[in-house]
Amino acid sequence: MRGVEALSAINSRPTAVVIADQLRESIIDGAFAPGDQVNEALVASRLNVSRGPVREALHRLVQEGLLLARPNRGVFVQELDARDVAEVFAAREVIECAAGEIVTGRDADRREAAADRLTAIVDRMQAAFDAGDWPRLGRIDLEFHTALVADAGNSRLDRAYATLATEALICLTHFPGAYPERSNVVPGHRELIELVRSGTMEELHRALHEHLSVDDHRLHGHDADGDLRHGRPEGDAVASQP
Incomplete structure (x- = not known):
């Protein structure tokens, strides 16, 4: 309809x-x-x-x-173009990394509990993948990331992320390039869980950056020298986009 x-x-x-x-x-x-x-x-x-x-x-x-x-x-x-999609995913990275900083900074038992909660979601993601139910897979994917943010216990991050999650679902519906290679969806999320479990924030940050990058429309990058800042001046390739 x-x-x-x-x-x-x-x-x-x-x-x-x-x-x-x-x-x-x-x-x-x-x-x-x-x-x-x-x-x-x-x-x-x-x-x-x-x-x-x-x-x-x-x-x-x-x-x-x-x-x-x-x-x-x-x-x-709203009509979204590729740059809008990239902005949504870049903003998601900022919030998810802020939440990840809190979660990975906790003791091992609390990280383990967070990892277990996320694993239960990925298990449902696997079932949707096996059934070829891509719309359900996309919703569970966003449920995973929303749960990661919620685990930080910061209500302001939750509120900021809610609208981004809705926009992200729209992006997944109308921009196929916004979703990673389907064969990598479940393994990619399991990698994020293990980084939460280990408390390795720098690696989690880099993994989230790769996970949330949209094809060739990256609004920022992370350098090999360890620079993990956000909001830096954009490169010439991006700046030249209309």
């Missing part, structure tokens, strides 16, 4: 939060494609609610960066 036809009536729960959740899922699943207009009146009619909570839901998604409001034209699903 496409567009508003993918939504289901909420009747007893006509809240802006529920509407935003349905719209967000429809954008992630591709029912609303990049560039599609999300018509306030049609959404309200489909969900059997007034236009007020729909307007609030759309505003929420504009603030999240999933929708774009164009004056006198309406609200549209």
Whole structure:
């Protein structure tokens, strides 16, 4: 189903939060494609609610960066290009490395517990891979990284990562190059688990950088001399992109 036809009536729960959740899922699943207009009146009619909570839901998604409001034209699903995808994944790296710094700095028992939680997720990832269920695999993949961030116990990192995770799912749906070689997905995540378990932060940082790099659209690199900084001036190849 496409567009508003993918939504289901909420009747007893006509809240802006529920509407935003349905719209967000429809954008992630591709029912609303990049560039599609999300018509306030049609959404309200489909969900059997007034236009007020729909307007609030759309505003929420504009603030999240999933929708774009164009004056006198309406609200549209954001169109992402390769650079946008690279920015999403680079921002994910920053947050995941900040969380990893906290997790790997803990004692061995707590690192082991974190590794066990992540292993349970990767086991489900393996099942999805074996079944050839790529949409489910992508969602479990993001669940893994969200769990890594959550293990740090920093609510601000959690909140910052939530929108990035949603954008990442959209990237995986519409940009095949955003996902690593499928045969490397499960082994790559198991490598990250072992680095969490060992508490080896520099290696974890480099592994996350490789894991979250998008084809040839890298916004920063890590040098052999141990420079692990983020946000450095971009190279000529990237700067020359439109």
